[in-house]
Amino acid sequence: MMNGIVGRRAYRVILSLTGFxxxxxxxxxxxxxxxxxxxxxxxxxxxxxTPGSPKLTVLLTDSTQVGQVQGVFKARRKEMSMAALxxxxxxxxxxxxxxxxxxxxxxxxxxxxxxxxxxxIEAGMHETKTQAAQNKEELEKQNDELKAQNAALQQQxxxxxxxxxxxxxxxxxxxxxxxxxxxxxxxYIFDELTVYFGKVDQSYVPQLVALAEKAKTVNGYxxxxxGYASSVxxxxxxQQLSEDRSDEVTNILVQQGHIPLTRMLAPGAMGETHQVxxxxxxxxxxxxxxxxxxxxxxxxxxxxA
Numbered sequence: 580m581m582n583g584i585v586g587r588r589a590y591r592v593i594l595s596l597t598g599f600x601x602x603x604x605x606x607x608x609x610x611x612x613x614x615x616x617x618x619x620x621x622x623x624x625x626x627x628x629t630p631g632s633p634k635l636t637v638l639l640t641d642s643t644q645v646g647q648v649q650g651v652f653k654a655r656r657k658e659m660s661m662a663a664l665x666x667x668x669x670x671x672x673x674x675x676x677x678x679x680x681x682x683x684x685x686x687x688x689x690x691x692x693x694x695x696x697x698x699x700i701e702a703g704m705h706e707t708k709t710q711a712a713q714n715k716e717e718l719e720k721q722n723d724e725l726k727a728q729n730a731a732l733q734q735q736x737x738x739x740x741x742x743x744x745x746x747x748x749x750x751x752x753x754x755x756x757x758x759x760x761x762x763x764x765x766x767y768i769f770d771e772l773t774v775y776f777g778k779v780d781q782s783y784v785p786q787l788v789a790l791a792e793k794a795k796t797v798n799g800y801x802x803x804x805x806g807y808a809s810s811v812x813x814x815x816x817x818q819q820l821s822e823d824r825s826d827e828v829t830n831i832l833v834q835q836g837h838i839p840l841t842r843m844l845a846p847g848a849m850g851e852t853h854q855v856x857x858x859x860x861x862x863x864x865x866x867x868x869x870x871x872x873x874x875x876x877x878x879x880x881x882x883x884a
Contacts, residue, residue, distance in 0.1 A: 609675045611682065617668045625664060625684075627672065636681040637672055639664075644686040656688065669693045745815040766875040769797050776824050776868040784831060787872065791836025794874040801875050802838055804829050805847040809867040810858045814851060820868075822848030828870045 615629035625637040639661060646656040647663070664670070664687060674684040772790050774783045794800045806825030808817035825846035832838045856866030 610673065610685075611675060612671065612673045613682065614669070614671045617664060617666050617670060619666055620664060627670070627682075636679075637674070637687075638677070638681050638683045639687075640683065643674075643684045646686070646688050647691050648688050649691060663689075667696070748815075765878050766801070767878050768873050769800065769876045770794070770874040772872045774824075774828055774870045774872065775865060776870070784835065787828065787831050788836045790872060790874065791832050791838050794838065794842070797874060797876050799877045801842050801844055802832060803844045803847070803873040803875055804832070805849050805871045807849050807853060807867060807869050807871070808851055809856075809864040810851045810854060811864055818848055818850040821850050822846070824868075824870045828872060832872070 613627065613629050613631075613635065615627040615632075615635065617625055618628045618634070619626040623639045625639060627635040627637050629635050643661070645659045645661050645663060647659050648656055668689055670687050670689045670693075672682060672684050673686045674682050677683055770790060770793055772783075772786055774787070791802075794802055804825045806821035806823070806828070808821040808824075810817065825848055829843060829846045833840060833843065851867075854867050855869075856863030858864050858867060
């Protein structure tokens, strides 16, 4: 009888101890308190740096209580908005973990001076970010300006190269003409006529025809035509103008003066060389815009050599 009573009592004690153990385990699993520093916040998700975890995910819900502890003994609690949970704030979180090991916050509390410190840090970070954004914008603007300047310099370089090429071509043409006419030292200048431009005035046509007829009476004659331009304007344009002028006079000599092409020296475009007038005056410019026509005779044929 006594053995039965003792057995039943022992069984009840074991059940009571087991119940307390299970209750303690359940409460421990449901309620957790952690302290840490807020490292980031995105809506209802907060990243907490704790002694045990550098990145603990804390979930905030509509029922999460946020409060600031006050008083000498931190016994009073002032309800706060979740907006106060900013990066840099030291907090104490109470809650329970979900299946993803995220702490679902029941309450979040912090000290007033910690909030002020965090707000000061956040203000400094905002100012730094604003300044960094302004610096980035200024750098991008300067880079755009540098790109534009480089493009302009490249364009100027291309234009300069093109101008240098034209100048070189003009010089080569002039040098060739000078060399060709320099070979005429063995010729005697039998007659000469200068035609002044705008374009060939019709009054020059009879003079050119008369010169052509006179040339035909000279034994072994050749006709030399040189075109010139003033220095007003670009060198390449003036080179072309001198060529056009010599061609125009040559056409009159051939077509109306009936000078055979075999008696014509290739027209010479002398450009801005051999200026005879002052280009700073209209009269000087007019003197430089000219074509010089010469009837030449070989000195050996003329009996001068």
